[in-house]
Amino acid sequence: MTKKVIYERETKYEREMKGFRGEWDLQDAHSYSESHWIKGKVAEWRIAGTPRLTLRITRGRVTWYIRRRDISLRLGLAKEINGETAKYFAEQVQLAAEGKRDLREFISVLIRLETTSKYNDRLLDVDAADQFADPSSVWAYRKRIGDTGITWTWKALTHEYLKYKSPKLKLKYRKQYES
Numbered sequence: 001m002t003k004k005v006i007y008e009r010e011t012k013y014e015r016e017m018k019g020f021r022g023e024w025d026l027q028d029a030h031s032y033s034e035s036h037w038i039k040g041k042v043a044e045w046r047i048a049g050t051p052r053l054t055l056r057i058t059r060g061r062v063t064w065y066i067r068r069r070d071i072s073l074r075l076g077l078a079k080e081i082n083g084e085t086a087k088y089f090a091e092q093v094q095l096a097a098e099g100k101r102d103l104r105e106f107i108s109v110l111i112r113l114e115t116t117s118k119y120n121d122r123l124l125d126v127d128a129a130d131q132f133a134d135p136s137s138v139w140a141y142r143k144r145i146g147d148t149g150i151t152w153t154w155k156a157l158t159h160e161y162l163k164y165k166s167p168k169l170k171l172k173y174r175k176q177y178e179s
Contacts, residue, residue, distance in 0.1 A: 014043040020050070022083050029055055029062045029078060053090040066090050066107070068097070073107050085114065092126055096133060105140075106133035 018025065029045065032038055043057040046067075054065040055078065064075035064086045075081055075089055089110065096106045110129040117125060131139040146155030166174050 012041055014041060015046070016043070017046045017048055020047045020083060020087075025055075026062070026078055026083060029057050033057050033060055033062050047087070050087045050090050051094045053086060064089075066093050068103075071103055073103060075107065076111065080115070081111075088122070089114075092129075096130065099130070099134075101130060101133035102135065103133070106130065109133070 025045070032043065038057060038059050040059075044065075045055040045057070047053040047055065052067050054067050056063045056065050062078040064078055064081055066073040066075065066089070073093065075086055078086075081089075089107065092110060093103055093107055096103060106129050109132045110125060113125040113128060114122070128139075131137045132143060134140055145159045146153040147159075162178060165177060169177060
């Protein structure tokens, strides 16, 4: 007589859709990340009713993400960003995507302004993030060349120098001058 042994495969990835109850769910996520049940696993809780907002839970860490088909955006740790603010970020990213903005640039500027600004004016923060994420805006151009408007950076100084010097050089020397 032979014994039939069935090996139960342990799941490494869990995915679940949840209705978000605010701080209660964040407390549940933090306690789950500290428990022995999450060891070696990744759990993602998709927040219902909010466009693509996801709470990723790993051992000792709970992180907010926005999962889109084309890009995944990391918002930050759930200890630093509460649920309402994460929902606000997800809605603003949805609007920025409709406006064909650079979403990484948009969300990084918006998070920086939201967390460090002393004025708490969300309308101005969204407008500034939109300006930086719009590739045709003056702000985005100044950021690309490294011009902060206050001081010069080496990148901005080199750009200005080449703009001045290039017309005076022969064509074959222009590439050498850039380096």
